[in-house]
Structures are given as structure tokens and as C-alpha cells.
Amino acid sequence: CGMHFFNPVPLMPLVEVIRGKDSSDETIATTVAYAKALGKVPIVVNNCPGFLVNRILFPYFGAFSTLLNEGADFRQIDRVMESFGWPMGPAYLLDVVGIDTAVHAQAVMAAGFDRMQLGFESAIDKLYAQGDFGQKSGRGFYQYTVDENGRPQKTENPEIDSLIAGISAERRDFSDEEIRDRLMLALCLETARCLEDGIVETPIEADMGLVLGLGFPTFRGGALRYIDQLGLSEFCTLADSYASLGAMMEPTSKMREMASSQSVFYK
Numbered sequence: 001c002g003m004h005f006f007n008p009v010p011l012m013p014l015v016e017v018i019r020g021k022d023s024s025d026e027t028i029a030t031t032v033a034y035a036k037a038l039g040k041v042p043i044v045v046n047n048c049p050g051f052l053v054n055r056i057l058f059p060y061f062g063a064f065s066t067l068l069n070e071g072a073d074f075r076q077i078d079r080v081m082e083s084f085g086w087p088m089g090p091a092y093l094l095d096v097v098g099i100d101t102a103v104h105a106q107a108v109m110a111a112g113f114d115r116m117q118l119g120f121e122s123a124i125d126k127l128y129a130q131g132d133f134g135q136k137s138g139r140g141f142y143q144y145t146v147d148e149n150g151r152p153q154k155t156e157n158p159e160i161d162s163l164i165a166g167i168s169a170e171r172r173d174f175s176d177e178e179i180r181d182r183l184m185l186a187l188c189l190e191t192a193r194c195l196e197d198g199i200v201e202t203p204i205e206a207d208m209g210l211v212l213g214l215g216f217p218t219f220r221g222g223a224l225r226y227i228d229q230l231g232l233s234e235f236c237t238l239a240d241s242y243a244s245l246g247a248m249m250e251p252t253s254k255m256r257e258m259a260s261s262q263s264v265f266y267k
Contacts, residue, residue: 001027003035004051006213007097014212015040016051041212043205049112050105052199052206053213056190056223058109058116059248061102063186064090065122066245067179071169074123074141074160080179085217090183091141092154094124095134103128115247123164130163184226185239186248189255191223195265196254203265224265232259 001023006012015035019028028044035042045052068074078089086093094102102124109116127133127140134140135152141160144152165171191206200206207222220226227235235251236259242249251259258264 001031003031004053005040006053012213013039013041014053014209015042016053016209016213017042017044018051019044019046021047041208043200043209045205045209046197046199048197048199049108052194052209054105055109055113055194055199056187056206056210057214058106059186059190060183061090061094061106061124062116062118062248063183064094065118065124067174067182068123068164069120069168070174071172072174072179073171074164076174076176077179077183080176081183083176084180084184085220087215095140095142095144095154097134098136099124099127099133099140100136121167123167126163126167181238182242182245182249184223185235185242188223188227188235189239189249189251192227192255192265193252195224196252228264228266232263235259 001020002018004016004018006014015038017028017031017035032042032044043052048055050056050058064074064077067077074089074091078091081089088096106116106118106124110118123141131137132139135144138144139157141157142154143157144154147153187210191210194200195203195206200209203222203224207216207224210216210222211218216222220229230238232255236256239249239251
């Protein structure tokens, strides 16, 4: 049994309680009680690479990296996702998480799930190679200065556009809708896979993990609630329109069955 906290630990309420193959119910109950005593909100998840929240997060980062590789502007991506309701866009989030941490975690995910292999050198890889780790080093996608209260303030990184240009296609325009759809499809599909794989038992646990652990827009209710709001049939059709992007955009057989029967995650 293990406990996975989220940074910054004093502010993030979620704790993943990891059930190992030999974890007893008594051990899990004791760990859940301990997490509650710390003032945290625990969810019990079964073990897999990334556990629940990070397993879902990295396809989202993968969709972000793919857009950059195709010539998208990371500033537009951040703006679109913040307008959708996220507290910060993926580029800013990567800087906060730490580029070095992201590179390590991406390698773990790619080793565990073939569909999470990017197959190209990403802007994240390039930043890591030159020692730009985000806020902790003072520069990543953005540049950071410390204000009078000791807090990092985000500014433009004057070298980032040339770095991205060196490993991506020529800059081109993407609609806000395409950016939103591609990132949300990747995240939502992995959430559904986690539920089918038994990483969590219920849709509400999966969605609670995303809201409390990632900052998923609270008013949208979580990834599975978001799919229900769109309708599974419409969601699968949207995913199929991006089938050329590979397995990360492929709805599961169960999702297609649910779409055919007009089922929902929240009954």
C-alpha cells in the first residue's frame, strides 16, 4: 500500500491510496483513515504506471506536445484551456510541475503504455536537455522572476520560439475548438480506460481525482461527466475525426457499445 500526494502538498487536498496486489483491506482502511486525519481527501486506486491522476494527465500532455510538433502556438493552447476552465494551461502547468519531472514521468508512462509513446523529440525534451526545468530553474516555456513576496512571476521566455521552431513544423493556425477537442479527448479517453481497467471503482472517484488532483474545471464535473454532457455517441464521433493521430484517440469497444445503447457513466 502506498500514498501519493500532490504538489503543492499543503494546498492540494487529494491523496491517492495505492492498493498493491498484497494489500489487505485492513491496511487500506488504516491508510485511508490516516489520510483523512491529515485533512486530505483520499481515493483508493489500484496500482499501474502513473496510478490514476498522472496516468490521465500524460495523454493530455501528449496531445499538447503533438500540437506543438504540428506548429501550434503554446500560448494559444494555454489561453484556450484556461478559457475552458483550467486554472492554468498545459505549458504553464508543465513549468510548475517541472520539466525534469515531466520527462521522467513521460518515460514511465511510455514504458507502461505503447499508446503514450510520442515518437518525436518534443519541446519538453529540448527544454530538459538544456537544463530549463520551468519555475524551479527560472525558465521553461515561460521565464520567471521572483517578486517582493518571493513568488515566481511568469514572463515571456525570449528564446522559446526559436527552440520550438527547431523541432516542429512551420507555425500554422489552429482553431480554438480543435485545440480544446484534442486535449480533452486524450484526457477523457484515458479516464474511461482507467475505469474499465478497474484502477478506480466508480466514475465519481475518477472525476473527483481529476477535480481535486489536477484542477479539472469544477463546474464541468470531471472527465466522465463531461463525456455524458456531450453524449457518448457525439464524443466517439468526435474522437473518430482524429483517428489519424493514433491509439490515444481511439474510443474503447465498451464506449462504443455504450454509445450504441445510449448509456451514460452517471446513471
